[in-house]
Amino acid sequence: MHIFQQGVLVYNSDLFSSFRSQRGLNRDPLSLLAARREERVVPPKGSWRRRIRSSTHRGGQLPLGSLGWPLVGETLEFISCALSDHPESFMDKRRRMYGKVFKSHILGSRTIISTDAEVSKFILQSDAKVFVPSYPGSLTELMGKSSILQINGSLHRRIHGLIGAFLKSSHLKDQITQDMQKYVQQSMGRWKDDKLIYIQDETKNIGFQILVKVLISLDPGKEMEYLRQQFQEFIAGLISLPINLPGSRLHRSLQAKKRMVKLVQEIIQDKRKEGSPTVPRDVIDVLLGDTNDQLTDELISDNMIDLMIPGEDSVPVLITLAIKYLSDSPLALQQLTEENMKLKTLKAQAGEPLCWSDYMSLSFTQNVITETLRMGNIIVGVMRKAMKDVEVKGYLIPKGWCVFTYFRSVHLDEHLYDWPYQFNPWRWQDKDPSTCNFTPFGGGQRLCPGLDLARLEASIFLHHFVTQFRWVAEGDSVVNFPTVRMKRGMPIWVKRRSNLQSPTSEKVAGQQNQMNDK
Numbered sequence: 001m002h003i004f005q006q007g008v009l010v011y012n013s014d015l016f017s018s019f020r021s022q023r024g025l026n027r028d029p030l031s032l033l034a035a036r037r038e039e040r041v042v043p044p045k046g047s048w049r050r051r052i053r054s055s056t057h058r059g060g061q062l063p064l065g066s067l068g069w070p071l072v073g074e075t076l077e078f079i080s081c082a083l084s085d086h087p088e089s090f091m092d093k094r095r096r097m098y099g100k101v102f103k104s105h106i107l108g109s110r111t112i113i114s115t116d117a118e119v120s121k122f123i124l125q126s127d128a129k130v131f132v133p134s135y136p137g138s139l140t141e142l143m144g145k146s147s148i149l150q151i152n153g154s155l156h157r158r159i160h161g162l163i164g165a166f167l168k169s170s171h172l173k174d175q176i177t178q179d180m181q182k183y184v185q186q187s188m189g190r191w192k193d194d195k196l197i198y199i200q201d202e203t204k205n206i207g208f209q210i211l212v213k214v215l216i217s218l219d220p221g222k223e224m225e226y227l228r229q230q231f232q233e234f235i236a237g238l239i240s241l242p243i244n245l246p247g248s249r250l251h252r253s254l255q256a257k258k259r260m261v262k263l264v265q266e267i268i269q270d271k272r273k274e275g276s277p278t279v280p281r282d283v284i285d286v287l288l289g290d291t292n293d294q295l296t297d298e299l300i301s302d303n304m305i306d307l308m309i310p311g312e313d314s315v316p317v318l319i320t321l322a323i324k325y326l327s328d329s330p331l332a333l334q335q336l337t338e339e340n341m342k343l344k345t346l347k348a349q350a351g352e353p354l355c356w357s358d359y360m361s362l363s364f365t366q367n368v369i370t371e372t373l374r375m376g377n378i379i380v381g382v383m384r385k386a387m388k389d390v391e392v393k394g395y396l397i398p399k400g401w402c403v404f405t406y407f408r409s410v411h412l413d414e415h416l417y418d419w420p421y422q423f424n425p426w427r428w429q430d431k432d433p434s435t436c437n438f439t440p441f442g443g444g445q446r447l448c449p450g451l452d453l454a455r456l457e458a459s460i461f462l463h464h465f466v467t468q469f470r471w472v473a474e475g476d477s478v479v480n481f482p483t484v485r486m487k488r489g490m491p492i493w494v495k496r497r498s499n500l501q502s503p504t505s506e507k508v509a510g511q512q513n514q515m516n517d518k
């Protein structure tokens with residue numbers, strides 16, 4: 001019954017749109033196309049979710065768009081835009097011509113690209129009967145079949161649930177905050193006045209130490225260095241030709257993974273001998289503690305390596321971008337510094353160490369992180385493959401096609417965010433970032449389980465950085481493809497603050513940073 005009613009709705013709005021199109025014959029063809037698409041898909045408020053159904057029912061058309069050239073499709077234009085300062089220009093052009101959802105052929109697959117927050121939300125929230133993750137061939141091969149990034153159904157839900165609950169737990173945050181502070185202080189302790197520091201390298205180093213501590217409780221030392229080397233070799237093949245022959249890039253990466261898995265399996269065996277602790281210390285403990293014996297040593301060790309893929313680079317890039325944006329925005333830097341100085345003084349007066357909730361309670365600092373996530377688009381979007389014909393908001397997504405939910409276009413949409421290319425942390429004051437217009441961590445069943453950890457790590461780094469140093473940034477620019485990073489690694493000249501510096505002098509320092517930067 002519902003389906004029938006929804007069908008009528010779609011059908012009627014189609015009639016309406018063709019009526020409008022006929023009346024608008026004098027309008028230019030591009031705006032007509034876009035208008036037609038927009039009119040046809042406007043749903044009554046709150047009802048879009050129910051309008052999804054199999055295409056065997058009437059309604060639901062393949063989105064407009066072009067599949068480009070044979071074989072390569074539109075990949076060359078997609079990549080050339082991705083390499084430019086405005087990667088979203090590929091999408092912008094097509095949004096103007098076809099509407100927010102359109103078809104294309106990129107990276108070897110026929111793909112429906114969604115820059116519509118509601119359509120993307122639906123896709124993210126669907127289960128594996130409808131959409132499954134889709135990665136390039138080399139990545140699929142390197143991750144293995146039992147990776148959390150690839151598995152589906154009940155096993156995925158269980159592993160995701162276990163890891164997510166642990167990473168969010170206040171027990172882990174208490175414990176890891178101390179490690180984070182230690183690693184950050186050790187790193188900053190090596191910085192010398194008037195010396196060039198590459199923020200991207202520093203944060204990568206700290207980020208890896210934290211990740212390995214959370215996953216397998218390994219402390220800095222020889223084993224960690226070995227793991228770091230192997231991991232670098234491993235990720236070098238993530239985007240490579242899917243050819244596994246001796247000497248090939250993929251083969252070398254698979255060999256590196258084997259060596260890492262061996263090390264992790266030894267750790268697992270030691271832990272099995274010790275017996276499980278009352279409170280888990282790391283992700284291995286969490287998975288070993290699961291009562292279901294489906295979780296084999298092989299599955300656990302493989303997943304420890306696979307968990308490093310989304311965790312390793314993303315937080316360092318988040319911190320690096322925050323420092324880039326703050327270097328260009330003296331008022332935001334001033335307010336952030338004042339907020340953090342105040343906390344530091346309060347805690348020092350009370351003779352208390354800082355705990356994770358102190359860092360997370362800094363509202364302006366959190367707004368700076370949120371705004372960095374919005375502008376930086378560290379994960380530009382996610383890819384899924386349709387397991388059956390699906391219709392959403394009047395669009396048909398055919399079985400076997402890929403879907404690319406492109407967050408960047410939503411995060412930089414001027415209808416959703418005023419002056420979207422301006423770094424403006426104040427826009428988040430009294431605003432809830434958990435809307436479908438803001439999805440830096442994805443959503444639904446695959447919502448990033450590391451999101452709290454990422455925010456905490458960034459908050460701790462920023463706190464120690466702005467309360468201990470002033471800096472002058474050298475010129476650098478953001479590269480967006482194949483991953484987001486700073487071209488030169490964000491070089492800055494640092495100067496240690498004297499303890500006597502007042503918040504007012506921070507203002508001057510901030511403005512100096514800005515002036516020097518220009």
Ligand code: HEM
Binds near residue numbers: 383441
């Ligand atoms: C700024 C930092 C981060 C960003 C922007 C980010 C973003 C994302 C996004 C968008 C997804 C969804 C992928 C999808 O739907 O296919 C995701 C998934 C995931 N993230 Fe993160 N992430 C960050 C940090 C981390 C960290 C620190 C960890 C680990 C400790 C982590 C572990 C994961 C895992 C395991 C998944 C896969 C979940 C699943 O498929 O069930 N992430 N992340």
